[in-house]
Amino acid sequence: MANYLRDFTSEAPVLSARRPTINEFFLSAYTLSIYTGCEIGCPYCDSWLFGDRPLNETVRIPLDLPQRLSAELKAVDRGDLIAITALSDPYQPAEQIYGVTRQTLQVIADHKQPCLLLTKSASVLEDVSLFQRINEGSLGIVMTTLLTMDPHLAEKLEGKAPPPAMRLEMLTELKRAGVPVGVALLPIMPYVNDTQSTLRAILRACATAGVDFVVWDYLHISNERHRSRVNEILARVGTFPHSYYRDIYQGQSTVSPDYRHDRDVELMNRCDGLNLEPRVPHRIYAGKLRPTNEAALLLRHSAFRDRVQGRDRVASIHRNLAEQIYAGDTRPAGLRESPIASTIREILDRGQ
C-alpha cells in the first residue's frame, strides 16, 4: 500500500491552463489531475518521469480540490470539457477512503460542466448515478485503457489494475446506464502489443462490448530515463531486436511516420469493418460543447481520417481550420475549401 499524504499545501490552480489546441482524443480544453502519485503503478506510465520518488510510493490527497475547482469554474466557459485523464488514476485505492474524485464530480455536475474521465478501476461504477446526472446537464464520458486482451501480458504490464475483460464489462455496464464510453488503446508499444493479432483482439472485444469509440496512440519515449524503463519492460515481456529504437524511433521521441501510418491504416480499416468509431463520434458531443470546440473537434477528427486515407491536402486544411476556429475565429477564410464546410458553418452559426 502507498503512503497517503493529506495535502492542503498547494496554492497552484487545480485546472491546467486552457489548452492551445483542443485534445482530439479526449475532447478537452482543460486537464484536471486529482491525486498526485498512482498506486496502480503501471511500469510504462509517463507519470514515472515526473518525480524523483517511485510513482506508486506516495499518493498526495488534495482534500480541498473540490472547493478550489468550484471557485475556478466561475471563470471557465460551460462549453469547455475537462479531461480527468492525466498523471494518476482518479479511482485508485485512495478514492475508497477519501472520495475526492466523487466530490469533484459532484462539483462538475452542479456546474453542468462537460467532462471525460479515464480509469482502469471498476470503482467508477459506484458513481454511475453521478455520471447520469452529468449527462442530464451536459456531457460525461468514461474511458478505460486497454493494452491487450491477454491476461498474462496484462499481468506483466499493469499487474495491479483489474484484468482487461473486467474493464470492458465495466464499460458495458456504464453504457447500459446511458453513459457514453470509449477505450484508449494507449500506448501501442512496438514489440509488446503492436502485433496484428493483439490489435485485432482488442478491437473485436471493444466491438463486442458495444463501446462507442476507441482512440489509439504510440509509446512516446521522451528521454533516456524513460528509454531504460521501456527496455526493462521489453526484456520482461519477450524478445526484441536491440535496433528497435533506431529502426522504429529513428532517435526521436515518437515512432517514425511510416510505422505510424502502417498501424493507423490497419487499425482504421479494422474499426470500419467492425463498425467501431476511431474517435468520439459527433453524435455524442453535438450541441454539448462550445460551438467553436465542437467544430474544431469535427475538423480534427476528419483530418485524422483524411491523413490515414491519403488525402493529405484536405487533412492539412482541416487541421488549420480547427486551430483557427478553436482560437475563436468563426469566419476562417479557408472554410470554403473543406468538404464539410456546410456542417461546420451550421455549428458555428449556432454560437452567433
Ligand code: SF4
Ligand atoms: S493507472 Fe494510469 S495513471 Fe496509474 S500508473 Fe497506470 S497508467 Fe499511470
